[in-house]
Amino acid sequence: MVRGWDSGKAEAIITANLPAEGALLPILQEIQAEFGYIPEDAVRLVAARLNLSRAEVHGVVSFYHDFRHAPAGRHVLKLCRAEACQAMGSEANAKALLQRLGLGWGETSQDGRLTVEPVYCLGLCACAPSAMLDDELHGRLDAAALDALLEEIA
Amino acid sequence: MIRVFIPRDAAALAVGADRVAAAMAREAQARGLEIRMIRTGSRGMFWLEVLLEVETPAGRVGYGPVTVADVPGLFDAGFLTGAAHEKSLGLVEEIPFLARQDRLTFARCGVIDPLDLADYRAHGGYAGLSRALALGAAETIAEVKTSGLRGRGGAGFPTGIKWETVRTAPVLQKYVICNADEGDSGTFADRMLMEGDPFSLIEGMTIAAMAVGATQGYIYVRSEYPHAIRSLNAAIGIARAAGLLGPSVMNSGDAFELEVRVGAGAYVCGEETALLESLEGKRGMVRAKPPIPALQGLFGKPTVVNNLLSFAAIPFILENGGQAYAAYGMGRSRGTMPVQLAGNVKHGGLFETAFGITLGELVEVVGGGTASGRPVRAVQAGGPLGAYFPPGLFNTLYDYEEFTAAGGLIGHGGLVLFDDTVDMARMARFAMEFCAHESCGKCTPCRIGSTRGAEVIDKIMAGVEVEKNLALVQDLCETMKFGSLCALGGFTPYPVLSAIRHFPEDFTRAQLPVAAE
Numbered sequence: 001m002v003r004g005w006d007s008g009k010a011e012a013i014i015t016a017n018l019p020a021e022g023a024l025l026p027i028l029q030e031i032q033a034e035f036g037y038i039p040e041d042a043v044r045l046v047a048a049r050l051n052l053s054r055a056e057v058h059g060v061v062s063f064y065h066d067f068r069h070a071p072a073g074r075h076v077l078k079l080c081r082a083e084a085c086q087a088m089g090s091e092a093n094a095k096a097l098l099q100r101l102g103l104g105w106g107e108t109s110q111d112g113r114l115t116v117e118p119v120y121c122l123g124l125c126a127c128a129p130s131a132m133l134d135d136e137l138h139g140r141l142d143a144a145a146l147d148a149l150l151e152e153i154a
Numbered sequence: 155m156i157r158v159f160i161p162r163d164a165a166a167l168a169v170g171a172d173r174v175a176a177a178m179a180r181e182a183q184a185r186g187l188e189i190r191m192i193r194t195g196s197r198g199m200f201w202l203e204v205l206l207e208v209e210t211p212a213g214r215v216g217y218g219p220v221t222v223a224d225v226p227g228l229f230d231a232g233f234l235t236g237a238a239h240e241k242s243l244g245l246v247e248e249i250p251f252l253a254r255q256d257r258l259t260f261a262r263c264g265v266i267d268p269l270d271l272a273d274y275r276a277h278g279g280y281a282g283l284s285r286a287l288a289l290g291a292a293e294t295i296a297e298v299k300t301s302g303l304r305g306r307g308g309a310g311f312p313t314g315i316k317w318e319t320v321r322t323a324p325v326l327q328k329y330v331i332c333n334a335d336e337g338d339s340g341t342f343a344d345r346m347l348m349e350g351d352p353f354s355l356i357e358g359m360t361i362a363a364m365a366v367g368a369t370q371g372y373i374y375v376r377s378e379y380p381h382a383i384r385s386l387n388a389a390i391g392i393a394r395a396a397g398l399l400g401p402s403v404m405n406s407g408d409a410f411e412l413e414v415r416v417g418a419g420a421y422v423c424g425e426e427t428a429l430l431e432s433l434e435g436k437r438g439m440v441r442a443k444p445p446i447p448a449l450q451g452l453f454g455k456p457t458v459v460n461n462l463l464s465f466a467a468i469p470f471i472l473e474n475g476g477q478a479y480a481a482y483g484m485g486r487s488r489g490t491m492p493v494q495l496a497g498n499v500k501h502g503g504l505f506e507t508a509f510g511i512t513l514g515e516l517v518e519v520v521g522g523g524t525a526s527g528r529p530v531r532a533v534q535a536g537g538p539l540g541a542y543f544p545p546g547l548f549n550t551l552y553d554y555e556e557f558t559a560a561g562g563l564i565g566h567g568g569l570v571l572f573d574d575t576v577d578m579a580r581m582a583r584f585a586m587e588f589c590a591h592e593s594c595g596k597c598t599p600c601r602i603g604s605t606r607g608a609e610v611i612d613k614i615m616a617g618v619e620v621e622k623n624l625a626l627v628q629d630l631c632e633t634m635k636f637g638s639l640c641a642l643g644g645f646t647p648y649p650v651l652s653a654i655r656h657f658p659e660d661f662t663r664a665q666l667p668v669a670a671e
Contacts, residue, residue: 025415084568087570
């Protein structure tokens with residue numbers, strides 16, 4: 001869900017988490033949950049409230065794969081690319097899918113409907129290949145099942 | 155009322171457990187039958203998921219893999235009395251995969267309602283903590299030492315010695331931290347336990363906290379595990395309300411607070427010092443050791459950092475004594491390991507067994523070979539940083555020292571099977587690529603070596619100066635192995651070198667004229 005920047009909401013998130021030890025990550029996670037990404041305004045605000053430099057906050061945001069610098073598409077498909085899924089043909093399925101959608105890893109379709117991202121293990125390694133579409137997990141995802149999944153959000 | 159058990163383990167959900175549960179409820183209602191549906195963790199037999207169980211006088215009878223389409227037929231056949239059906243598996247406890255395990259840590263997983271504290275207690279829960287409180291700190295640690303338990307995250311360091319170091323550190327504020335950043339491909343034991351028996355982790359960490367004198371604990375869980383995070387948070391709330399966490403644990407007068415912290419998609423945060431940095435709200439950059447975390451860990455305070463499986467083994471050890479745990483296993487590898495069979499495997503799942511079984515038995519007999527039915531060509535043991543074993547090494551005993559001698563590692567207990575269609579040069583390249591993707595960037599061998607390594611393997615795969623480049627990549631691996639700060643750069647050579655050593659033909663294929671596809 002992407003909502004417009006609201007400094008009041010961001011302030012409230014920071015205030016609620018401030019007493020926690022090592023509060024920066026929980027704060028950034030809640031900000032991303034609220035706004036869909038980490039807006040530049042948030043970096044400024046968090047730095048000021050936590051008495052950190054903007055560089056330090058930017059450093060943390062850019063280090064972790066989860067944090068977005070821009071909103072994702074309306075749906076996010078995370079395809080597992082780790083070894084157990086590779087053993088069950090995940091790479092070929094993913095390649096075919098990306099080709100058909102005309103997307104590269106991490107890219108969003110032009111209509112803003114779908115972002116496809118790699119993920120390195122969802123812990124479903126005995127039901128490979130696996131994927132996560134928004135918040136739902138899917139296992140034993142062969143090419144046909146993957147197509148059916150995309151039909152659902154078409 | 156008849157009790158029906160359906161898992162809500164994430165892997166069961168991924169193959170339709172919620173849909174089956176909903177169909178079951180609808181069908182029961184339509185037929186005017188009253189059933190009590192209990193959502194459990196998974197038994198860890200994933201080829202049988204969705205595995206449905208029904209309680210009968212003889213025991214719990216299983217059906218699987220059940221799909222929504224099977225539901226009306228199951229009712230018609232009279233599954234509520236355990237009647238025969240084409241998906242019938244008989245008594246679940248007698249399924250060979252389960253029957254031959256030594257389930258100590260995972261005894262309750264898939265059996266109980268994960269968030270029912272009374273159910274947990276009825277299955278032995280909190281007997282370990284009660285005994286630990288009666289024994290006192292020094293005796294508790296003595297039991298852990300006797301058990302021979304070694305760190306289940308991969309390093310294999312004796313848990314009791316780590317606890318002793320923290321206990322005797324002359325500092326007031328101490329921490330207990332659970333590493334549940336289970337990023338290794340082919341592993342899911344942590345996830346299963348957090349979802350299927352979260353109280354056992356909470357109990358294990360509480361025992362640790364009481365033993366070392368810590369008042370605050372954190373469970374660092376990867377963000378890829380949303381179900382586990384929800385389950386843990388709910389269990390912590392229940393434990394706190396029951397006085398099992400909080401200002402006076404079990405009326406002992408000692409406080410212990412526990413909090414879940416969520417990772418942000420960095421594999422390297424499974425390395426304990428990077429994890430500590432992350433918990434402090436920083437980039438997950440690896441720290442140089444010494445100082446060891448047991449003396450200067452979170453915020454510079456003495457800290458127990460243990461893998462989830464180490465903590466989860468503790469309640470059994472304290473309930474039954476260290477000797478009872480040490481009675482399992484071989485050599486210096488005491489107790490049990492929850493082995494995880496994954497990838498291209500026929501019978502994939504969690505198999506908790508005493509150390510000492512052969513790799514071949516795990517792969518061929520327990521796992522039943524590949525899912526594709528083709529011959530097993532390689533098994534990667536111990537995650538993305540673990541070595542590839544060829545069938546020629548299947549007589550290796552599952553044991554820390556035996557695996558090390560065979561040029562591999564046990565790691566977190568994962569085994570990923572590949573059939574004979576695998577291209578081992580590609581897998582070697584992937585290991586380098588993954589290291590480059592996940593490197594924290596602090597040390598040069600890992601940060602730059604991984605990228606150069608991928609490039610050199612590309613040249614080998616293209617047939618460019620193969621001999622020379624093979625020598626180069628092996629030399630680079632030596633540099634990474636001995637020059638990296640942590641296991642990410644230090645162990646990436648394991649999959650690369652083992653692939654080159656055991657499957658050399660995959661690296662020279664491009665030189666042959668028939669190579670063009």
